[in-house]
Amino acid sequence: MPSRRSLSVASAAALIATALGILISYLIHWFPAQASTQAHNTDVLYHVLVIASIPIFVLVVTVILFSVWQFRVRPGEELKDGPPIHGNTRLEVLWTAFPAVLLLGLVSYSFVVLHDNEQGRPASEIQIQATGQQFAWSYQYPPSVTGGAPVTSDKLYVPKGQSVYFNIRAKDVIHAFWIPAFRLQEDAVPGITTHWRVTPTRLGSFPVVCNLLCGLGHSLMRSTVHVVTPTQFRTWIKAQASTASAGAGGAASGTGTTG
């Protein structure tokens, strides 16, 4: 049996390592800017996952290092065998049941987050369509948003604090509509319309990234989302609508306003 002293040294080391690990996990900048309620929920989920994982990883590494330290073969023991321990039912039940409960707990919590993130907020919600096409995104703002003619633009503007429901479509192959600052993504699939819903919480401009290999120009299929105040949003969309109805042409519209 390993000595009591070595066991307490190992336990202390494991505790310190766990504490340090959790501390460091808070210091690292894991994520880009957090710009939506969904991003906030997902980041909290991530931190919970990291905090749950660190003790498990530390446990595994501690047992390995402790065994290397205490049980490695000593001079004269080259032909010795260890004790013939074949198993221990209680231990085996424990390390089956405990992870099962932990995992089911975590996955249930993730469903709560998923539900919160996807829940409808129809009261103030606006709809925007994002269309992927090799190798650019375009955005369609329906009459319900523009208050006039529908607007198609290569610019994406969304109002802060308001729920936005994206309808995502593809013209040729599969793309993925991903806004890292929102922590949201869904594939744009030919033949069907997919969706996600976001409530932006931070003013600014953030990258929109195609996150599914769609051919030669895939790496450069990026654009920008501009989160603006609801008033700015209304002004911008009005301007777009008027250029559109002035006959500037759907595809070219939106070039008049700079981000």
Add this chain to the structure above:
Amino acid sequence: MAARLRAPGFYRAGVMMVGAVAFATLLTWAVRASTGHSTFHHFIEANAILTVSLLAVPLAFLIGIGGFDYWFYWAIGKKTRAEDHSGHGAYSWKDYFRINTDHKVIGVQYTVTSFFFLLVGGLIAMLMRAELAQPGAQFVDANTFNGLFSVHASLLIFLFIIPVFAGLANFVLPLMIGAPDMAFPRLNALSYWLLPIAGVMMIASFFAPGGAFADGWTAYAPLSDNAPIGQTFFSVAVQFAGASSIMTALNFLVTIITMRAPGMSFFRLPLLVWANFATSLLVVIATPFIAASQFFVLLDRALRFNFFNAAKGGDVLMYQHVFWFYSHPAVYIMMLPGFGIISEIIAVKSRKPIFGYRMMAFSLLAIVALGFTVWAHHMFTSGMAAWIRIPMAVTTAIIAVPTGIKIFSWLATLWRGVLHLDTPMLFALGFLTTFTLGGISGVMLAMVPFDIHVSATYFIVAHIHYVLFGGSLMTIFAGVYYWFPKMTGRMYDERLGRWHFWTTFILFNLTFGPMHVLGLQGMPRRVATYASQFSSMNLFISIASFGLGLSTLIFIYNMVTSWRGGPRAVGNPWRGLTLEWQVSSPPPVFNFDRVPTVVGGPYEYGVPGAVHGTFAPPATAGASAGIVGAPSQ
């Protein structure tokens, strides 16, 4: 010369391959002419001839080298040659380059061929990291880059990890169960020869018009439907690699079920055998699905079947369902044999019985069953029906339980053992740490809201390399060092082995660890260039990866020089109890000069006087020598 051309071998194969191209050309012309299409000097026609050739030429090659001779003779009613074992054993290096029915020769053929493809795939990775060292275009254009990562992944999955495990098991599994060979030695030979075909085809796609297949190893439709002809090389190569997997898996299943030595009950099987039993079940059930997915693409491409053309009523998501119904089980096909290797090494090198042997066996079976219920976790952001995410996330979380049982059992096996920290054991312990990290990131990916953010990013690249490099490849290195004495009859250089371990372990973590952060930060996978904010981390990763690539040279050098001139190995250098260690190194041509009888468990270390197998006294062995000498088929 005429005799040479008639005898099975490379000459005959060459002639037949030329014939196959002629056949493909004539067939294409005939079909096109009879259906009123143009015939000469047409681009589409060239693609059609190439497509038919890709199927016909490999078959001609297999027939030419003699892969089917025995069955053809039998089918036409000719006298089949009684099994004279002329195809057994290797007496010179040339015997490795012909149809050979000895499982030990085939095991070496498999292993060496797979490592060749590891080197090619690794070199391709170096090219990719050179390109990614800085944002913007450096050395290659976007099309080439997309080809590089697609061929890299396809080679390493289909031509390295899956077959190298089959190779190691081919060598040691019959020995471990006390069998003279595999159940179907000719099928075994055929399944080996399918591999170089698949590998050469994937590499050759770089020379196809339009470049190599370039939409990832996942080859999502409809992109793959409309890609240049290089894509067909992938669709067809997967058929050959898959057929090889299925044949070998059937062979393992029948061998394990029917050819165990007297006394070798299922619960006396070494865990490597259990692991390959479980893997073979996965292979046999799942592999037809990837074959189907690639046949769909092939038919879409060649004949416009429109399976995945939404405009013509096709269903784009169906491709992904069929593909992942294979490819999730495939990740366990790439891991379970490694679990088996680690169980062998940890028991022997800790001088203790495996802790919780039965749970180790049952957890393998649990993984097989659960492995078929989680595939859509690769599709959380695919646009499939939202509710599917819920059950698939639950099963994905649950499958980590049997995986955890294995890790805890290995840890408990170490506890109070007498640890011999040589190269195989170092790789086993390294595996435990890195694979645990890969399992943890896997569990995180089961959490749908989190996966929605990181799916298809560098976080996934990090996860798959922690499980496939830090997991599978570490176990492969461990296994190669562990059985090197048995396979070659020589010892490897222990000092170089340790250098190899430490350089690999450290540089692996430096290369792939930061990728987690890149993914979280917003860097997509499969991109030739990236936003400048990611450049310093990418440069760091590229430098570390070059070191990691170089560390492989230590391994190659060690293997080559030790094989040629290492000290002679004794039969049982590690004092193992399992049967492969009870015969000479390398083993006799028919494995056991005397029939083994199994009398106890495989890992009874520390039990005074325990043995796993005994050998019948020479008198009885003489009586059954006929059976031992004649592998049944």
